[in-house]
Structures are given as C-alpha cells and as structure tokens.
Amino acid sequence: MSNTLTLAEVEHIAELAKLGLTPQEAQMFQEQLSAILDYAAMLQQVDTEGVLPTAQGLDSGEAERPGMREDRVAPSLAQAQALANAPAQQDGQFKVHPILDE
Amino acid sequence: MDYEAIIGMEVHAQLKTASKMFCGCDANYAAAPPNTHVCPVCLGLPGALPVMNRVAIEYVLMAGLALNCAIPEEAKFDRKNYPYPDLVKGYQISQYDMPLSRDGWIEIRLEDGTAKRIRIRRAHLEEDTGKSTHMGAYSLVDYNRSGMPLMEVVTEPDIRSGAEAWAYLTKLRAILRYLGIASGNMEEGAMRCEVNISLRPAGSAAFGTKVEVKNLNSFRSVRQSIDYEIKRQAAILDAGGQVEQVTMGWDENAGRTVVQRSKEEANDYRYFPEPDLPVVRARRAWVDELRARLPELPDARQERLIAAGLRPYDAQVLTEEREVAEYVDAALSAGQAAGADARSISNWIMGELFRLLKESGQDIATIQVAPGELAALVGLVNRGAINAAAGKQVLEEMFATGRPAAAIVEARGLAQISDSSELERIVEEAIAANPKAVQDYREGKKAAVGFLTGQVMRASRGKANPQVVSELLRAKLG
Ligand SMILES: [Zn+2]
Numbered sequence A: 001m002s003n004t005l006t007l008a009e010v011e012h013i014a015e016l017a018k019l020g021l022t023p024q025e026a027q028m029f030q031e032q033l034s035a036i037l038d039y040a041a042m043l044q045q046v047d048t049e050g051v052l053p054t055a056q057g058l059d060s061g062e063a064e065r066p067g068m069r070e071d072r073v074a075p076s077l078a079q080a081q082a083l084a085n086a087p088a089q090q091d092g093q094f095k096v097h098p099i100l101d102e
Numbered sequence B: 001m002d003y004e005a006i007i008g009m010e011v012h013a014q015l016k017t018a019s020k021m022f023c024g025c026d027a028n029y030a031a032a033p034p035n036t037h038v039c040p041v042c043l044g045l046p047g048a049l050p051v052m053n054r055v056a057i058e059y060v061l062m063a064g065l066a067l068n069c070a071i072p073e074e075a076k077f078d079r080k081n082y083p084y085p086d087l088v089k090g091y092q093i094s095q096y097d098m099p100l101s102r103d104g105w106i107e108i109r110l111e112d113g114t115a116k117r118i119r120i121r122r123a124h125l126e127e128d129t130g131k132s133t134h135m136g137a138y139s140l141v142d143y144n145r146s147g148m149p150l151m152e153v154v155t156e157p158d159i160r161s162g163a164e165a166w167a168y169l170t171k172l173r174a175i176l177r178y179l180g181i182a183s184g185n186m187e188e189g190a191m192r193c194e195v196n197i198s199l200r201p202a203g204s205a206a207f208g209t210k211v212e213v214k215n216l217n218s219f220r221s222v223r224q225s226i227d228y229e230i231k232r233q234a235a236i237l238d239a240g241g242q243v244e245q246v247t248m249g250w251d252e253n254a255g256r257t258v259v260q261r262s263k264e265e266a267n268d269y270r271y272f273p274e275p276d277l278p279v280v281r282a283r284r285a286w287v288d289e290l291r292a293r294l295p296e297l298p299d300a301r302q303e304r305l306i307a308a309g310l311r312p313y314d315a316q317v318l319t320e321e322r323e324v325a326e327y328v329d330a331a332l333s334a335g336q337a338a339g340a341d342a343r344s345i346s347n348w349i350m351g352e353l354f355r356l357l358k359e360s361g362q363d364i365a366t367i368q369v370a371p372g373e374l375a376a377l378v379g380l381v382n383r384g385a386i387n388a389a390a391g392k393q394v395l396e397e398m399f400a401t402g403r404p405a406a407a408i409v410e411a412r413g414l415a416q417i418s419d420s421s422e423l424e425r426i427v428e429e430a431i432a433a434n435p436k437a438v439q440d441y442r443e444g445k446k447a448a449v450g451f452l453t454g455q456v457m458r459a460s461r462g463k464a465n466p467q468v469v470s471e472l473l474r475a476k477l478g
Helices: A007-016 A023-044 B054-066 B162-179 B219-238 B284-293 B298-307 B312-318 B322-338 B342-360 B371-382 B388-401 B405-412 B420-433 B435-442 B448-459 B466-477
Strands: A093-096 B003-014 B078-081 B091-094 B101-109 B115-127 B131-134 B139-142 B149-155 B191-201 B211-216 B246-251 B256-262
Touching: A007 A023, B003 B162, B003 B219, B054 B101, B054 B115, B054 B149, B054 B162, B054 B284, B091 B115, B101 B162, B101 B312, B115 B162, B162 B191, B162 B219, B162 B298, B162 B322, B191 B219, B211 B219, B211 B256, B219 B246, B219 B256, B298 B312, B298 B322, B312 B322, B312 B342, B322 B342, B322 B371, B342 B371, B342 B388, B371 B388, B371 B405, B388 B405, B420 B448, B420 B466, B435 B448, B435 B466, B448 B466
Parallel strands: B211 B246
Antiparallel strands: A093 B139, B003 B149, B003 B191, B078 B091, B101 B115, B115 B149, B131 B139, B191 B211, B246 B256
C-alpha cells in the first residue's frame, strides 16, 4: 500500500509550518513523508479487535488524580531574565514583526 | 422572506485560580509590569514541562456538573497548532475530542416568561495566550496572560436571536459566578465570546452558510452584532445572493460587522494528543466530592423564589447575581415578621432599589440599606402606615444615610393620615374649594374624583391614604 503525498500537499504542510522549501526539498520531503505514511498504514493493518483505544501513552494508572499539582504560586522569572534571549525588546515587552491580521 | 437564525456560541472564561494552568506563575497579573509573571513553562522555553493545576481541572468539572453535562471517565489534552506571536510554543494546549465535560444544557427564561433550553455541546479546558499590542511597524508581546487557565463552553446551535444570546450569556455568567470559579467580566477580558450565525428560510430543516463573529467584549456587542448579522444576511438572501463563509469582527463605533478573514485562509490546526500530559481520569468518588461542593445554583434559587410568590421573570433577574440573590433572600426572610409579602419586596427591589443602585453606581453588597430594613419599609407601606410615594422618599433617605425606615418616617412626619376625622375635614375643604369638579362629578364625569383626590393629597402634603380619600369623596359627593 502506498500513500503518496502530492507536491501540493507537501507545500501546504510546509506553509502551515512556516517553512520555505526549494523544489528539490519539496520533492525530498514528498518521498520521506510518504514513507512515514506507509509505515503508519502498516501499523493500521494490525488486528486491534478487542483492544481498548489508548488516548495517551502517558498514564499514571490507578493513582488518585495522577500528574497534577496543587494550585500554589511559585516564583516567576525576573523581567530581565524573561527577555534575555529576545531578539528585540521595548518597554519590557518582546518586540516582534507587525501582526497584520487584526 | 421570513428567515430563522441558527446561532451557536463559544464562550471563553478565565478561571480564578491562584496560579496558572501548567506552571506556578501567579495568576493575578492584572496590575503587574509586562513579562514578570512568566517562567520557562509559560514562555514555552525548550525542555520545559507542563504540570496540570488540579484546581483548574476541578473548576471545569464543577462547571460541567452545573451545566448538566456528562463527565466522561477519561479526558485528554491536545495540541492545537497555529503560528502567532502571542502563542509561545506555536501550539495551544487545548482539548479536541475528549473534553472534561459534554452534552449538557442551560435553561434561559425570556422576557415573556417562557423558558427554553440551550444545549451545551462541551465545556473544556485550555490555556490562554499572551497579549499583543500592535504598534504599526511592529508589535509588542506580554506573556503574563500566557498559560492562564481558560474554560471554553460551546453550545449547540439552539439560539435564535440576539435577545436569546443575551439571556444565555447572563445565565452562564450567573452560574460561573455562583460557583466562584470565574469573574465573567467581559470588559476586563476575563470572559470572551464568539458567535456563529446562519439563516435559513423559516420552517426549513437545511442549514445556511455560517458566519463567525469574533472579539465580542460586552453583552451589548453580542446582542447588537447578532441582530446586525441577521439583517445583513437576510438582505443578501432576499436579493438572491449567497452568504460568504467568513470570520467577522464587530466594529463597536460603526455598529456593524467587518470581514476579518475569508474561508481560503481558514486554519488547519492539526490537533494531536499532548504527549507531555497524562490522561485525566474523573473517577466517581472525585466527581461526587465536587458535586457535593456545588452551591445552590440560579435555577434552584429561581424556583424557590417563584414558589414564594415572585413572577418568573423577576425571579430570574433577581438570581442573576449571587449578591443580589442573597440580598433578596435576607429581605424575604425578614419580610414575614415585618408584614411584607414576597411579591411586594420583589417589586421594591426591582423598581426603587435597582434605580437607586443604578443612579449611584453602588454595589448591592455594600449599600447602607440592610435587607431587614428594606423589608420593614415594605411592611410599613403594606400596612398603610405610609403611602407608596412617601415610601419612595423614605427609601431614598435610607439609601443615603442608612437610618432605619421607622426613624425616618417619625422624624419627617410622614406617617399616613388614616384618621378619618382629620381626613374628613380636608376632604370637605377640597369639596368646598372646587365647585367645578364637584359639578362635573355629579353630572356623570366620574373621573373628576381623581382630580379631587389629588387636591386632598396635596393639602395633606402626601400623607393621606389615597384609598381612604377616594372612598370618603365618593361617599360625600353621593
Ligand atoms: Zn509560568
């Protein structure tokens, strides 16, 4: 079974991920992503009759309220630390390219 | 042509937890300088891991119970992927196909007294985004809000008008406030609303093209935008056109919806399970414990007030805010001893007290008129000790000074004159002074008695019992 993605689908995925691809790269990813889909298709052939669906691989089992924390305030970073890696900043805020869609 | 509007709503409400959803940053950031309530988790730094806030989960489960929802035994979180500068990780932790609660309903009561159920599709939990400010050539982002617990409540398309949407929002907010899990304050952005609207010919079962309206930040803008969209879409359909599937915003100043995004740019969120968070198991014992924590909710309170004698619509209005409902309860229980019936107390609160609250901008929880004193005032009016006009003056003074009703009546000499010998004298004077009206009355213009009653009321400086006066007048005029 082969799940070949079209080039248009690859370009759509790249657009969603904000990646610019050269024609060569698009072709390379078309092959690689298709191979991944083929692999998933192979898994789908396994007979899962009688097996409960698993929503999540991470499950603390029977523990009471697993993986939760109490609603307690913990220290935050200082503003200077928070902004330390910002490419640009102004007035204590991250400065980014203009957001046009509003 | 006649159309039916098919409306669904999505309401986002920030939960009132102490810390954020997946980290310990202080959730009370309103007055804080930008980017001071942030940490590696809510900044989305590589390697940081989210941990669920138990209270936020419990709040949504409680909301689900209060909204008559089913609580599935398993719920999970998913990643909703989209690029936007205020979304630190490039995805929002939300819930896709296994929400914390689903399939509930809210009952709303319309102004004509009829009740209607709005079905709730789901109430789930997600994280809020940061806040961006647009400066023209660039934008600034503050992540203090990033990672705040946000509950999303989605209805089935059961709403039919702006008025129903208003009633739904009012009821939903009342429930959230009774639960004490959200402020529901739209002006402060703690509650946000999206609406989707389509029209279909009345009586048809098909659905028309859906238009979304986003960024609605007041009850009024929700109602106005819906009413506007219904008219706009009806005009397009009447002209033989087709409604476009778009996302709109509401321009408050212009009073109209404006296109924000067309269908071609629609998002493709590529949801997938959040691998860093375990499944949430809502075990029976836990859910029972939360159910036991639910306070008396607006519906139950409303039923109680209706049983006590209030009109259904009044009962709804008086239970919208927990503080008002508590005031009403206190006044009603004091009413029995004060000789004030429930319906009269409700009328005085809905009318005069609400007017005074509105004019002064005060909150019912902090006013000087104790509920027991309000009941005492209503009792004085009901027993005929003072008339209604004097009662209004007394309430105004109570509101301004906090003095008890009886003391004000005494000090201002407002006690009603029911003593008939004194009233008789005033009535006779009025008859003597107004021969024209007397003649009119005797010639069959029975309305003249109203004029004469007015004269007597004036002469008594408002203290006469109007009912007794008109009886006396009729007796004397023959
Ligand atoms: Zn944080």
